[in-house]
Amino acid sequence: MGELIFSFGYGGSLIILGWVTHFFLIKMKRNQKEEQERNTIEKVGM
Amino acid sequence: MAFIIGIIVSFCVYVSIGIYLFRKVENSEEYYVSGRSGNTLMITGTLVASFLSTVSFMGEAGFSYDGYPILLLILVIFNASGYILGVFLFGRYLRRSKSLTVPEYFGNRFHSKKVRLVAAITTILGLAAYLVAVTQGAAVLLAEVSGVSYSMALLIMWLVYSSFTILSGAKGVMVNDTIMFFLFSIATYLSFPYIIHSAGGFPDAITKAANLAARPDLLSWHGITGPNATMGTPWEALAWAVIMGLVWGAVIAVSPWQSSRYLMAKNEHVAIRSGIWATISIITVYLFLHISISTIPTIKADIAPSEKVFIWAAMNIVPTWLGVIIVSGIMAAALSSCSSFLQLIGSAITRDIMEQSRNKQYTDQQLLRASRISMLLISLIIFFIGLLQPPAVMWIGYFAATLFAASWGPIAFASVFSKKITKVGAFWSIVAGFLGVIIGESLGKLGVVLPVYFNPIIIGLLLSVSALIIGSKFGVITREEREFHARILQQPIETDEEKEMSITRRYPVYLMVSGVMIIITTLIFYYWPTTLAL
Numbered sequence: 001m002g003e004l005i006f007s008f009g010y011g012g013s014l015i016i017l018g019w020v021t022h023f024f025l026i027k028m029k030r031n032q033k034e035e036q037e038r039n040t041i042e043k044v045g046m
Numbered sequence: 047m048a049f050i051i052g053i054i055v056s057f058c059v060y061v062s063i064g065i066y067l068f069r070k071v072e073n074s075e076e077y078y079v080s081g082r083s084g085n086t087l088m089i090t091g092t093l094v095a096s097f098l099s100t101v102s103f104m105g106e107a108g109f110s111y112d113g114y115p116i117l118l119l120i121l122v123i124f125n126a127s128g129y130i131l132g133v134f135l136f137g138r139y140l141r142r143s144k145s146l147t148v149p150e151y152f153g154n155r156f157h158s159k160k161v162r163l164v165a166a167i168t169t170i171l172g173l174a175a176y177l178v179a180v181t182q183g184a185a186v187l188l189a190e191v192s193g194v195s196y197s198m199a200l201l202i203m204w205l206v207y208s209s210f211t212i213l214s215g216a217k218g219v220m221v222n223d224t225i226m227f228f229l230f231s232i233a234t235y236l237s238f239p240y241i242i243h244s245a246g247g248f249p250d251a252i253t254k255a256a257n258l259a260a261r262p263d264l265l266s267w268h269g270i271t272g273p274n275a276t277m278g279t280p281w282e283a284l285a286w287a288v289i290m291g292l293v294w295g296a297v298i299a300v301s302p303w304q305s306s307r308y309l310m311a312k313n314e315h316v317a318i319r320s321g322i323w324a325t326i327s328i329i330t331v332y333l334f335l336h337i338s339i340s341t342i343p344t345i346k347a348d349i350a351p352s353e354k355v356f357i358w359a360a361m362n363i364v365p366t367w368l369g370v371i372i373v374s375g376i377m378a379a380a381l382s383s384c385s386s387f388l389q390l391i392g393s394a395i396t397r398d399i400m401e402q403s404r405n406k407q408y409t410d411q412q413l414l415r416a417s418r419i420s421m422l423l424i425s426l427i428i429f430f431i432g433l434l435q436p437p438a439v440m441w442i443g444y445f446a447a448t449l450f451a452a453s454w455g456p457i458a459f460a461s462v463f464s465k466k467i468t469k470v471g472a473f474w475s476i477v478a479g480f481l482g483v484i485i486g487e488s489l490g491k492l493g494v495v496l497p498v499y500f501n502p503i504i505i506g507l508l509l510s511v512s513a514l515i516i517g518s519k520f521g522v523i524t525r526e527e528r529e530f531h532a533r534i535l536q537q538p539i540e541t542d543e544e545k546e547m548s549i550t551r552r553y554p555v556y557l558m559v560s561g562v563m564i565i566i567t568t569l570i571f572y573y574w575p576t577t578l579a580l
Contacts, residue, residue: 002267002280006116007573011564013123014329017130018557021322024134025551031537032547039539 049191052370053377057206060381064210064218074413077215078146078393084220084310089320091224093307094327099383100183103376107339108352113261113270115340117287119332124291125298126328132299133321137308139462139534141317148302149398155461157526158469159402164476166398169302170391172449174428177387179442181432184380187357191373200432207384208425212418219385220310226378231331233375236368238334244363245341252575254344261343265576285499293503296451300458303386314538315546322553326560337571392421445487452506453479456514471518479510
């Protein structure tokens, strides 16, 4: 049983890390948008 | 003879690259962080090459051969995660700081020379110990293969890695690391079918290994356990693998020889992509290496010391041309780590200690010269220590790595995510973590047996976190610290941001597809043959 769990868990860790990366990138994209919007507002304000 | 020629040719390539790039290094930024021009391939190459060393291809291969291949792979699940968590939680912020060294980042983050100094001292002590272990491992290998004495092999190793590192700094290290990364990856993948074939073919080789009377439980998830084994019970073995995996994950995330690679990345996207490719590479290389190593006891069960198992395979059971690639690949893994360690020690001495303690700013040319001289001196000291101390590849390697997990782990993450950490807390956190590991290890040397969940690294981590919390009750946070912190939290927008982001957003898919392929490979080459043994 432990051997079967390992067989799925070893490669499965990459799948989990794929999801982790996906969520980090979504957050990055959101921060990026906010940053760009802030820059635009600052330019208009000037 | 073929092995010697192969090694000489590879050595000549590395040194030639060092000499060629020597003329291209014009300023300290190129010498310390390769001009921050590294692309995804090169940062991946240098991340993996500086991580894998004789500890992996000799120490851990021996551990696998002794009866713990799957336990080691369980450990790898946790340590490989350190690349992705590391780059997202620390590495990319470190890169944004535009520092030339990691101690410089800590010094600037807490606006404190004391914090920078203590980070530099731990870098020098920890990496020097690791450098000794890796150099010794490579010298043992070179002596074995070439027939020269151990001291002569140590001298040759020293000449090769110190020459190209001193001459070309990070620029040469990054290029050579990438070549070395390909060399040992190819060696691992190509050796797999040959070793399996020699051990009886697929699936018989793995089935035989799972049924081997001399190594009962060799291929079970927990490896060989019991009163006379290295591991007491299966659950203790699992606890060890998880704890050491998490420790190594922290090492990958924050240690100077891994996190400093992100300082060389062209932009933040390159840093993230490299962390992802490094994870996939480590998971794949380890799977193929340790499954093939686990079948070698069915051919020869008494290789001593077991650290030589992969070298024995290279010299005895694979064709000569492949043996040459394997031996050169192991040498490459060792040399790449040695060069990274030496480069980081030299940078810490020159930039973080000499320049800071004398309170003067060197010109670029003075800094380059001072870095080269300090690297030469430190490499000579390492050479003499290696000559006088008996080789202990895996133990020293693990000890040195855990030093960084305990002393740098808490402060590295807190430096990014906490606004309440003061320089007092940062300083004592590094000191307490470092001393905690040393005290824990010393207790072991004095004969005190600590339970697996009270490993020296746990002692170090507990002390480091406590010191961070208590120490941060003292001192004030200055305006410079706040400004620096705000700056590293600000996400950089690249010129071609939309395009860069669309490329990076494909990477989670690469990870998931690789995961599915690894599951299929593990089921075919491990699970199915072991069920035939039942």
